[in-house]
Amino acid sequence: MTSSDLWTAEMAERYDEGSAFMFAPxxxxxAVDFLARLADDGPALELAVGTGRVAVPLLARGVQVTGIELSAPMVEQLHRKVPPDRLPVVVGDMATTVVPGEFSLVYLVWNSIGNLRTQDEQVACFRNAARHLAPGGRFVIEL
Ligand SMILES: C[S@@+](CC[C@H](N)C(=O)[O-])C[C@H]1O[C@@H](n2cnc3c(N)ncnc32)[C@H](O)[C@@H]1O
Structure with a gap:
């Protein structure tokens, strides 16, 4: 795997504060309105969910959200906000990790595809997104 390994416990602790401009309403x-509309009452899967910047408010809009995230410290920060039974996250690589269920929306935001540093990994990530989609579901990527 060639994914970024920069997302340490120290980074995770400072992430929300350091990214305040991206939390601005x-x-x-x-972004959350757009994703909630596309989820269309179905469940959503966020790849590279981080500390839940998007997933937590999307859950608050009534969308069931699951995450995949490489960094356990980032997941720990997320689960300080919302418990794992309300927002389950599997720790793993978004290019290869499979979670249970089918989703009407899979999304990957804030340039996070760039954490996959080879074209092969990025293609694998698109395939993995497709693998999780219900028929007619959507994959949103923000770059
Ligand atoms: C810029 S942050 C975005 C977090 C969140 N989606 C947001 O919008 O705030 C990028 C995230 O990608 C995660 N990440 C990096 N490589 C990954 C990989 N291969 N699979 C899953 N997550 C990964 C990092 O740990 C980090 O949480």
Whole structure:
């Protein structure tokens, strides 16, 4: 695997504060509205869910969200906000990790595809997204 290994416990602790501009309502609310609309009452899967910047407010809109995330410290921060039974996350590589269920929406935001540093890994990630989609489901990637 050639994915980034920068997402340490220290980074995870400082992530929300250091990313405050991306938590600002004028940035986050339209993104969450857009994703909630596309989920269309179905469940959503966030690849590279991080500390839940998007997943937590999406859950608050009534969308059932599951995550895949490589960094256990990032997941620990997320689960300080919402318990694992409400927002389950599997620790693993978004290019290869499979979670149970079918999703009407799979999404990968804030340039996080860039954590996969080879074209092969990025193609595998698109395949993995497709693997999790219900018929008619959507994959959203923000770059
Ligand atoms: C810029 S943060 C985005 C987090 C969150 N989606 C957000 O919008 O705030 C990138 C995230 O990608 C995660 N990540 C890096 N490589 C990954 C991989 N191969 N599979 C899953 N997650 C990965 C990092 O640990 C980090 O949490």
């Amino acid at each position: 004028d940035v986050l609310d339209p």
